[in-house]
Amino acid sequence: MKITAAKVIVTCPGRNFVTLKIETDQGVCGIGDATLNGRELAVVAYLEAHVIPTLIGRDPRQIEDIWQFGYRGAYWRRGPVTLSAIAAVDTALWDIKAKMAGMPLYDLLGGRSRDGVMVYGHANGADLAETVDEVGRYIDLGYKAIRAQSGIPGLRDAYGVGRGKLFYEPADAGLPTETIWDTRKYLNFTPKLFEALRAAYGFDHHLLHDAHHRLTPIEAAGLGKALEPFQLFWLEDATPAENQEAFKLIRAHTTTPLAVGEVFNTIWDCKDLIQNQLIDYIRCTVVRAGGVTHLRRIADLAALYQVRTGCHGATDLSPVTMGAALHFDTWVPNFGIQEYMRHTPETDAVFPHAYTFADGYLHPGEAAGHGVDIDEALAAKYPYRPAQLPVARLEDGTMWNW
Numbered sequence: 001m002k003i004t005a006a007k008v009i010v011t012c013p014g015r016n017f018v019t020l021k022i023e024t025d026q027g028v029c030g031i032g033d034a035t036l037n038g039r040e041l042a043v044v045a046y047l048e049a050h051v052i053p054t055l056i057g058r059d060p061r062q063i064e065d066i067w068q069f070g071y072r073g074a075y076w077r078r079g080p081v082t083l084s085a086i087a088a089v090d091t092a093l094w095d096i097k098a099k100m101a102g103m104p105l106y107d108l109l110g111g112r113s114r115d116g117v118m119v120y121g122h123a124n125g126a127d128l129a130e131t132v133d134e135v136g137r138y139i140d141l142g143y144k145a146i147r148a149q150s151g152i153p154g155l156r157d158a159y160g161v162g163r164g165k166l167f168y169e170p171a172d173a174g175l176p177t178e179t180i181w182d183t184r185k186y187l188n189f190t191p192k193l194f195e196a197l198r199a200a201y202g203f204d205h206h207l208l209h210d211a212h213h214r215l216t217p218i219e220a221a222g223l224g225k226a227l228e229p230f231q232l233f234w235l236e237d238a239t240p241a242e243n244q245e246a247f248k249l250i251r252a253h254t255t256t257p258l259a260v261g262e263v264f265n266t267i268w269d270c271k272d273l274i275q276n277q278l279i280d281y282i283r284c285t286v287v288r289a290g291g292v293t294h295l296r297r298i299a300d301l302a303a304l305y306q307v308r309t310g311c312h313g314a315t316d317l318s319p320v321t322m323g324a325a326l327h328f329d330t331w332v333p334n335f336g337i338q339e340y341m342r343h344t345p346e347t348d349a350v351f352p353h354a355y356t357f358a359d360g361y362l363h364p365g366e367a368a369g370h371g372v373d374i375d376e377a378l379a380a381k382y383p384y385r386p387a388q389l390p391v392a393r394l395e396d397g398t399m400w401n402w
């Protein structure tokens, strides 16, 4: 069996997505997501110039060897561009293998470990009252777990609060929008939000929150401590994790569970955090961390330390990543939760998929492969549009983490 062709499809049904399609001499094709939000064309160039030529003529069944070739063969290891490209190839090859086997991907990985994949949705509001109402809307939609982000009094912009509600898109401009950040205002407000949410809805639902890399370790420790009475499912990206040791300080002060890793690319980025039991959930997902092949390795390491998975699932990960992640989630023994930020109907139409939502759970479906396809004719109607994520500055103009 041979790979005969591979091509990159860029489409913008409201936001940009990059998809790799691999074709074989047996007529079976597979697709993989290669979207890197705000840096899409870097991955397109990497795939077209450096990866696709090495794939032609290879046996698509040799998923492991092709992964190792992409990783070791690059010499310049790691990084989001390289690992997104490797992930796209890997996802497409697992799709092909599962289609050849006539199995949904989760069956090929080792079979079903659960009946459904618990997801969390994104509730966000301009202020406390609106955010409380939005969480109520998600509860009414059947969600068991909800992430709450709110506008902050006295602060013009806050992370996670979009112009839209069910669908919002942070990569909103061709050049980065500049937002203003004030940690003091955020720390004064956030415990009040969760106090109000528990007062309104009780303790039966899981509540989550994303600090989006904005805090220093000691500030993060303080927030974790202040949130303890409200029993969060997790506090995410409390502080940047380039320095994995920083989490020792947070951990020493709070029992609020910690989640990290949506920006990680490999097992090396989370090795110390996992082995030192400094986190509770690892956020890596298919497209960002080298595909199903590498994500499995991360999950297996995490399992040794009772760290559970919590795959990133924002809208900048295409339905292809969502589909593949749901098969992974259905199989992985140490599953925790899956993020589910809904794609717009336009995106769903470009990527017809087998997965479905019901009662707070996503189900990968029974189609052979990962169950997600691309409608190329429709995709061609939405040409690429430059779009970048915002940046953040402190009130005095200092650059901060967005």
Ligand code: GCO
Binding pocket: 037, 170, 210, 212, 262, 313, 314, 315, 316, 339, 389
């Ligand atoms: C999340 C994330 C996203 C990111 C986005 C960047 O937890 O869902 O933090 O909202 O900001 O994926 O492209």
Ligand code: MG
Binding pocket: 210, 212, 236, 237, 262
């Ligand atoms: Mg996040």
